Amino acid sequence: MNIEMIDSKIPEGPLKDKWTSHKSKINLVNPANKRLIDVIMVGTGLAGSSAAASLAEMGYNVKAFCFQDSPRRAHSIAAQGGINAAKNYQNDGDSVYRLFYDTIKGGDYRSREANVHRLAEVSTSIIDQCVAQGVPFAREYGGLLDNRSFGGVQVSRTFYAKGQTGQQLLLGAYSALSRQISKGKVEMCTRHEMMDVVMVDGKCRGIIARNLVTGELERHAAHAVVLASGGYGNVFFLSTNAMGSNVSASWKAHKKGAFMANPSFTQIHPTCIPVSGEHQSKLTLMSESLRNDGRIWVPAKKDDAEGIRNGSIKASEIAEDDRDYYLERRYPAFGNLVPRDVASRAAKERCDAGFGVNETGEAVFLDYASAFERYGKTEASIRGLKSPSAAEIIVLGKQVVKAKYGNLFDMYKQIAADDPYETPMKIYPAVHYTMGGLWVDYNLMTSVPGLYATGEANFSDHGANRLGASALMQGLADGYFVLPYTIGDYLSNDIRTGEISPDSPEFELAEKEVKERIDALMNNNGTRTVDDFHRRLGRIMWNKCGMSRNAEDLKSAIEEIRVLRQEFWADVRVPGAIDEFNPELDKAMRVSDFLELGELMCIDALDREESCGGHFREEHQTPEGEALRHDEEFAFVSAWEFTGDPKESRLHREDLAFENIEVKQRSYK
Amino acid sequence: MDLTLNIWRQKGPDDKGHIEKYPVSGVSPDMSFLEMMDMLNDRIIREGGDPVAFDHDCREGICGMCSMFINGQAHGPNRGVTTCQLHMRSFKDGDDITIEPWRAAAFPVVKDLTVNRSAFDRIIQSGGYVSVNTSGETLDANAIPVPKPQADEAFSAATCIGCGACVASCKNASAMLFVSAKVSQFALLPQGQPERALRVKRMVEQMDEEGFGNCTNTGACSVECPKGIDLTNIARMNRDFLKSSVDS
Ligand code: SF4
Ligand code: FES
Numbered sequence: 012m013n014i015e016m017i018d019s020k021i022p023e024g025p026l027k028d029k030w031t032s033h034k035s036k037i038n039l040v041n042p043a044n045k046r047l048i049d050v051i052m053v054g055t056g057l058a059g060s061s062a063a064a065s066l067a068e069m070g071y072n073v074k075a076f077c078f079q080d081s082p083r084r085a086h087s088i089a090a091q092g093g094i095n096a097a098k099n100y101q102n103d104g105d106s107v108y109r110l111f112y113d114t115i116k117g118g119d120y121r122s123r124e125a126n127v128h129r130l131a132e133v134s135t136s137i138i139d140q141c142v143a144q145g146v147p148f149a150r151e152y153g154g155l156l157d158n159r160s161f162g163g164v165q166v167s168r169t170f171y172a173k174g175q176t177g178q179q180l181l182l183g184a185y186s187a188l189s190r191q192i193s194k195g196k197v198e199m200c201t202r203h204e205m206m207d208v209v210m211v212d213g214k215c216r217g218i219i220a221r222n223l224v225t226g227e228l229e230r231h232a233a234h235a236v237v238l239a240s241g242g243y244g245n246v247f248f249l250s251t252n253a254m255g256s257n258v259s260a261s262w263k264a265h266k267k268g269a270f271m272a273n274p275s276f277t278q279i280h281p282t283c284i285p286v287s288g289e290h291q292s293k294l295t296l297m298s299e300s301l302r303n304d305g306r307i308w309v310p311a312k313k314d315d316a317e318g319i320r321n322g323s324i325k326a327s328e329i330a331e332d333d334r335d336y337y338l339e340r341r342y343p344a345f346g347n348l349v350p351r352d353v354a355s356r357a358a359k360e361r362c363d364a365g366f367g368v369n370e371t372g373e374a375v376f377l378d379y380a381s382a383f384e385r386y387g388k389t390e391a392s393i394r395g396l397k398s399p400s401a402a403e404i405i406v407l408g409k410q411v412v413k414a415k416y417g418n419l420f421d422m423y424k425q426i427a428a429d430d431p432y433e434t435p436m437k438i439y440p441a442v443h444y445t446m447g448g449l450w451v452d453y454n455l456m457t458s459v460p461g462l463y464a465t466g467e468a469n470f471s472d473h474g475a476n477r478l479g480a481s482a483l484m485q486g487l488a489d490g491y492f493v494l495p496y497t498i499g500d501y502l503s504n505d506i507r508t509g510e511i512s513p514d515s516p517e518f519e520l521a522e523k524e525v526k527e528r529i530d531a532l533m534n535n536n537g538t539r540t541v542d543d544f545h546r547r548l549g550r551i552m553w554n555k556c557g558m559s560r561n562a563e564d565l566k567s568a569i570e571e572i573r574v575l576r577q578e579f580w581a582d583v584r585v586p587g588a589i590d591e592f593n594p595e596l597d598k599a600m601r602v603s604d605f606l607e608l609g610e611l612m613c614i615d616a617l618d619r620e621e622s623c624g625g626h627f628r629e630e631h632q633t634p635e636g637e638a639l640r641h642d643e644e645f646a647f648v649s650a651w652e653f654t655g656d657p658k659e660s661r662l663h664r665e666d667l668a669f670e671n672i673e674v675k676q677r678s679y680k
Numbered sequence: 681m682d683l684t685l686n687i688w689r690q691k692g693p694d695d696k697g698h699i700e701k702y703p704v705s706g707v708s709p710d711m712s713f714l715e716m717m718d719m720l721n722d723r724i725i726r727e728g729g730d731p732v733a734f735d736h737d738c739r740e741g742i743c744g745m746c747s748m749f750i751n752g753q754a755h756g757p758n759r760g761v762t763t764c765q766l767h768m769r770s771f772k773d774g775d776d777i778t779i780e781p782w783r784a785a786a787f788p789v790v791k792d793l794t795v796n797r798s799a800f801d802r803i804i805q806s807g808g809y810v811s812v813n814t815s816g817e818t819l820d821a822n823a824i825p826v827p828k829p830q831a832d833e834a835f836s837a838a839t840c841i842g843c844g845a846c847v848a849s850c851k852n853a854s855a856m857l858f859v860s861a862k863v864s865q866f867a868l869l870p871q872g873q874p875e876r877a878l879r880v881k882r883m884v885e886q887m888d889e890e891g892f893g894n895c896t897n898t899g900a901c902s903v904e905c906p907k908g909i910d911l912t913n914i915a916r917m918n919r920d921f922l923k924s925s926v927d928s
Contacts, residue, residue: 594733
């Protein structure tokens with residue numbers, strides 16, 4: 012195969028100076044000229060709201076789009092655990108370099124050094140900014156900010172707001188956005204979905220959007236378009252993503268020339284509430300912060316596991332010696348705090364071996380008993396209680412845990428109908444995040460001039476596995492502190508362009524193509540619902556391109572997806588009309604794109620003959636069953652170009668150079 | 681379980697709307713309420729009908745998008761949960777369940793159970809923020825300590841998800857609980873002080889302009905609020921509003 016190399020435009024100079032010197036050399040647009048420039052923002056989660064607000068403050072005219080009824084509802088809102096920043100407030104030896112190092116290592120050496128270092132550098136400003144906006148982070152009694160630790164690291168650098176950190180950060184960005192809307196600097200289009208990007212003379216100059224209330228197609232022109240449209244975990248049907256989360260904006264961009272990078276890199280989060288039945292529409296995450304204090308185990312004896320499954324024995328009846336705390340056993344150094352990919356695979360390994368603890372055999376215990384005791388003792392001594400009884404200690408401990416994780420425990424109880432204060436929770440891995448996404452250069456521009464991607468929609472910072480509490484960090488870093496500067500480099504060439512007209516033949520053609528696609532779906536009059544196809548696609552993806560993958564399965568998955576896609580276009584039934592509020596039509600459009608993306612994900616997973624992070628190829632593992640990378644052959648980013656059919660996608664590669672970090676086989680033992 | 685659903689159907693804002701009866705069977709107690717609705721819609725689509733439109737997204741009680749008025753209660757019979765967190769085990773075999781949209785002049789129906797809550801966005805735009813640019817060149821985050829009790833109270837107010845259940849539950853369709861939650865979050869933090877008076881004034885004015893009703897202290901809003909936003913927030917807002925009117 013003839014593989015073309017791509018240039019990521021990483022600035023020259025030592026790693027730690029790259030960002031600062033790049034910022035000082037970058038072309039700027041002066042304030043008067045910014046008024047002449049329009050930018051479109053697709054998506055209003057952390058990355059989108061923050062960037063829209065920042066660009067508007069700088070003086071650009073911004074138009075922002077979201078499919079929800081308000082920008083405040085984007086799925087960033089559901090992030091629970093926290094946001095990382097190298098503040099070193101806890102004085103435990105944290106630094107920008109350590110955050111950089113942890114992120115590269117956590118990503119299993121498949122991310123770009125320069126981007127990750129920049130992320131670590133700006134992380135501290137995020138916290139300052141959010142506090143200034145009135146984000147109510149958790150505080151200690153002294154009034155200063157509190158921190159907790161997260162998987163894959165040995166310092167305490169995660170800032171949080173109970174289990175609702177994403178909500179509070181998003182509401183912060185939403186308030187900054189609202190301020191700009193009130194000033195007339197951002198025009199907000201809610202209940203709108205991007206249908207396509209429009210290219211004029213080789214540059215991205217706007218989008219076709221659909222008003223989801225009236226069904227009307229609209230043309231919106233701009234000098235640049237930013238996609239902050241999130242990840243594509245919903246290709247698996249069941250995931251922790253919101254129901255509306257989709258790949259369509261990214262996929263449409265891909266089909267117009269933007270490369271998709273490492274599409275198979277999916278994060279399967281270890282602590283989710285297990286599937287309860289066929290009716291299941293989505294999965295719910297239990298914050299990783301719970302692994303801080305909870306211990307994960309399964310019965311050591313098969314008989315006990317069997318007994319738990321059929322209800323003849325209870326977890327509490329299993330003696331300490333008959334429990335297998337498998338993470339602590341396999342990874343003594345990190346224990347329950349190993350990175351997500353490692354924890355997920357270990358759970359699957361135990362369940363596949365027959366030690367699972369719910370009816371389907373696909374669940375492990377997350378147990379708080381020892382945390383109740385530990386916190387209870389500390390609390391008793393803080394309160395000066397002399398020789399408290401064991402029961403008193405547990406009561407005190409539960410109070411402490413309630414203060415820290417109360418909302419998560421409540422959520423569990425609500426869904427699982429089981430009280431986690433009394434019996435250990437049952438958890439199982441679920442699709443949560445996609446590290447892959449649109450390929451972007453150092454300036455966050457895709458391979459299409461004038462088209463940018465930020466936040467989860469791009470691929471750049473997390474390599475093959477994202478560390479906990481880093482998604483919020485990246486979304487806000489891109490939105491507040493990176494894109495608003497780097498986009499100027501491109502836009503500085505556009506100050507004399509004048510307004511872009513939405514009446515050009517290019518817009519007309521793009522709109523026509525969208526209309527034809529919608530008509531085809533509506534007039535199909537098939538027999539099966541959109542969900543039916545989506546569920547079947549999800550099953551293929553989960554079984555064959557999920558936590559562990561092999562060549563044979565991936566090859567058959569590709570064929571199955573192609574057949575399913577044909578069937579979809581022949582037999583899907585979309586009710587209602589085009590010119591009305593029609594959520595089924597919205598869904599059908601999204602699923603039609605997932606049906607193409609799924610194939611590319613399998614192609615990418617098949618091509619990468621190694622295991623790294625969340626991408627585990629059964630053919631490539633160490634004797635202990637750990638992921639085995641092949642650095643000589645695969646230390647690169649796979650960037651796929653669309654050429655008309657996912658099967659014919661052309662591979663480009665960006666070689667990853669590690670100059671500031673020693674590349675090692677990852678070990679958390 | 682077998683159930684009878686009485687669902688509000690309304691084609692659009694100008695349609696009068698009516699209740700339609702749908703028997704459903706084979707509902708599992710482990711299903712969420714919205715999964716039960718999915719099941720119904722699946723059947724309606726297969727039968728060639730028009731599925732029931734309803735808002736939802738996160739399905740984990742945080743985005744604030746779901747909004748059903750179930751048997752006369754916003755988000756249904758349970759306390760402290762949203763519609764998406766309600767499970768069918770809260771109902772009995774043979775139950776009759778009536779499902780309606782939020783009803784308020786300021787929340788016009790889009791279709792069926794979907795309403796337009798953009799009035800809430802406009803209230804936030806009128807002043808629900810701290811005016812600070814996003815340059816990152818602010819004070820160090822630890823430069824201003826905030827006593828923990830105060831920070832915790834601000835956090836509690838900030839957990840409002842903007843769902844509108846408070847409005848739907850109020851016989852006057854008042855938005856006081858929602859507005860006071862945002863006002864309180866900032867009133868409790870040092871960062872919110874400089875604009876405190878102006879903020880409350882503007883937000884209350886916008887609230888009135890949107891056509892929300894007056895507060896007559898029935899407290900229904902707080903009872904039905906899935907996040908348990910406290911009535912003390914309304915009292916705080918009233919004090920601040922009074923003060924801002926006296927001062928200006
Ligand atoms: S105050 Fe409560 S009921 Fe009202 S919008 Fe906020 S969360 Fe919903
Ligand atoms: S769907 Fe998000 S709160 Fe119910």
